[in-house]
Amino acid sequence: MALHRVRVKTDPLDDVFSMPLSERVLPKRRIPDEESDPRAVYEAIRDELLLDGNSSQNLATFCTTWNGDEARKLMDQCLDKNMIDKDEYPQTADIESRCVQILADLWNCASDDTVGCSTTGSSEAAMLGGLALKRRWRRRREAEGKPADRPNLVCGPVQVCWEKFARYFDVELRQIPLERGATGLRPHQLADHVDENTIGVVAILGVTYTCDYEPVAELAAELDRIQAATGLDVPIHVDAASGGFVAPFLHPNLVWDFRVNRVASINASGHKYGLAPLGCGWIVWASADLLPEELVFRVDYLGGDMPTFALNFSRPGGEIIVQYHQLVRLGREGYRKIHQACSDTARYLAGRISAMGPFDLLYDGEGALPAVCYTLKDDTPFTLYDLTEQLRTRGWQVPSYPLPADRQNVTVQRVLVRHGIGEDEISLLADDIERALQRLRASGGTGAPRQPSFHH
Known part of the structure; x- marks a missing residue:
């Protein structure tokens, strides 16, 4: 029995959103029978990826989120x-x-x-x-x-x-x-x-x-x-x-x-x-x-x-x-300048966090990684998990989680500052934290326990 290849005929001038693939849901459980125009497939998948978070606002991850053109x-x-x-x-x-x-x-x-x-x-x-x-x-x-x-x-x-x-x-x-x-x-x-x-x-x-x-x-x-x-x-x-x-x-x-x-x-x-x-x-x-x-x-x-x-x-x-x-491009001095800038930004955030009132700094960004880690004071009527959810509405991913044994009763929040995250962006985060605190205070907070958010 002869097998015939089925090709989808598309005009190179066609708009990708008028192509056959754009008129149906992308397959999720079975490979399709026919080919599709690569432009339409690319656009459809790219649009789905827009539902992911903005990696530069992911302050939970230690991993590189900024790469230059040469890389x-x-x-x-x-x-x-x-x-x-x-x-x-x-x-x-x-x-x-x-x-x-x-x-x-x-x-x-x-x-x-x-x-x-x-x-x-x-x-x-x-x-x-x-x-x-x-x-x-x-x-x-x-x-x-x-x-x-x-x-x-x-x-x-x-x-x-x-x-x-x-x-x-x-x-x-x-x-x-x-x-x-x-x-x-x-x-x-x-x-x-x-x-x-x-x-x-x-x-x-x-x-x-x-x-x-x-x-x-x-x-x-x-x-x-x-x-x-x-x-x-x-x-x-x-x-x-x-x-x-x-x-x-x-x-x-x-x-x-x-x-x-x-x-x-x-x-x-x-x-x-x-x-x-x-x-x-x-x-x-x-x-x-x-x-x-x-x-x-x-x-x-x-x-x-x-x-x-x-x-x-x-x-x-x-x-x-x-x-x-x-390693070759940056050398020791380039790495030092980048990490020093991150460290300075972390200490700036630590100062803002400390001045807000309800937080106790566990690590202020001095002497180790460019990061800030803090807890809530005991008399606060809401939890760090509440704050994490508030910040997520603005796109920020800031993890809250319990410490390991024998300190599981202490919940902390952590912000990592990496290459590509400058003081201006961190200042916007601090502003959003202050606004979130105002909303939580006004509502009285839920105080309900939450599952720890992901942290790498």
């Missing part, structure tokens, strides 16, 4: 490059290697045999770091003739990727409760949670909940004390998803990176304060021996013998290229 051009030119195929795209592979070496230097790695790779983001990078910790611990336990079936990982309030790592790879996650008045893990809390089955401690440089840095050097000093008392030698992995591209430029004297001997590996999100597009993460190990060889796979079916140790395989190379573009 867009490079992304377009790399759309067809599979970065895993290093034999076919050797220059992309070389640029990835350059980025790893630049980051190792940025994070003060003294070793000349450091290793690392790009990832789709910090979640994948964190899992690679955790897997290396687990494998090294297991290898050591087996060499000592001891059981290696009950690994645990010690941390404070961490992003959900660490909960995923623990569940996916059979590791007990020992999340230390948040103390009253603290914004993250504190050194004195370690001794009650570290034991011979601890594969490592995760220190967060930019806590998701509060935006503050955990004291890496002090955590390492406490582990030194624990080793002296018990013989336990516990490494640190620094989850610098956000702070890894902020601290080197705004807080160069803060010792948190490979200058701390216990720091075995560091991950960061290039697509956060690294200013790369979405889908770019990095992990670096202090030296090659810290990445167990059994985690490295070698493939030869793409044209050459290539080692790979990422969880993902095929993905585009554009994010890596743009990351390199940003």
